Amino acid sequence: MNNPMKKNEFAVVLASDNRGILPLSVTVFSLLNTAGPETFYKIYVLSDGIDGENWASVERLAAPFDCRLEFIDVSGILEKHDFPHTEQWPVPAWGRVFIPELLKEERGNILYLDIDVLVCRDLTELFRTNMDGKAIGVVFENFSRPGSHFNERLEMPLTCTGYFNSGVLLMNVDVFREKNLVRAVLDYAVTHRDRLTCPDQDALNGALCELTVPLHPRWNWHDGLTRRILKNDPREQFWRGVTPRQAVEAALEPGILHYQGVHKPWRYNWRYEGERYERVMREAGLLRGPLPGRTLPAVLKKHLYRPVYRMTARKILRLKEGFDNRLL
Structure with a gap:
């Protein structure tokens, strides 16, 4: 109450x-x-x-x-x-x-x-x-x-x-x-x-x-937008409806993550923010074993995507450092 x-x-x-x-x-x-x-x-x-x-x-x-x-x-x-x-x-x-x-x-x-x-x-x-x-x-x-x-x-x-x-x-x-x-x-x-x-x-x-x-895009951010930051030119004023700075802020500190698209995080897949969702499922007591859909091809695909995600993370951090340096 x-x-x-x-x-x-x-x-x-x-x-x-x-x-x-x-x-x-x-x-x-x-x-x-x-x-x-x-x-x-x-x-x-x-x-x-x-x-x-x-x-x-x-x-x-x-x-x-x-x-x-x-x-x-x-x-x-x-x-x-x-x-x-x-x-x-x-x-x-x-x-x-x-x-x-x-x-x-x-x-x-x-x-x-x-x-x-x-x-x-x-x-x-x-x-x-x-x-x-x-x-x-x-x-x-x-x-x-x-x-x-x-x-x-x-x-x-x-x-x-x-x-x-x-x-x-x-x-x-x-x-x-x-x-x-x-x-x-x-x-x-x-x-x-x-x-x-x-x-x-x-x-x-x-x-x-x-x-x-x-x-602010942090209130409805999804991993597809995160990956697309790789293609962003930080000199552009807008990128898919938001400024580059806003995109970086949202990717690093999302307020609400939206798992739109067909690959949902309650089933095993390669999506960037899937592990965060899985942790919450386990904390809530809604998942005790492996995620459904965990097959060998799915595991291999996820591992193949990991270098892309690491590259994305580095790009985002470099963009943030660039924005921070401009304020100094």
């Missing part, structure tokens, strides 16, 4: 069905295990048919921490709204859009997290972002430019900052309600149905592109 001595009380929303219970559990544990002594999280899980046994397992995981955990059934959303859901992009993927309607008692900033993220630090700094009257805080992956894959496809004007990843969203629910933005996102999804490749993310980008606040 809520500790009245704590100063920072924040609402965090995740969404899952029974298939996602393991990564959901890891994300919940990482969120609570990195909370500062003054931080109290209210965690809402948007549930599409999570059964009682899985529900109870997440509750047991959260029980040692001072927090509030609540499950909200969203399986009936399909009956009330028309939006382009698919097997690949099911109801939980769209749950983030309905947060301002589902959590009517909440005000101000609410954080949505995909369940394939790992929280690496207390999130007070993120929650205290000045939203400046805008609807949503995001990490951009690309900036707007003529002929881009998103500006033309999604009819996003060049005045929009760029295209963001929707795996981490800081949502100002007051603005969402004032401007009826849930309806705006759903309407956009329906009218642009044939143009959406990542339906929920595309619809959020298209409908909200002029109501965004850029977040």
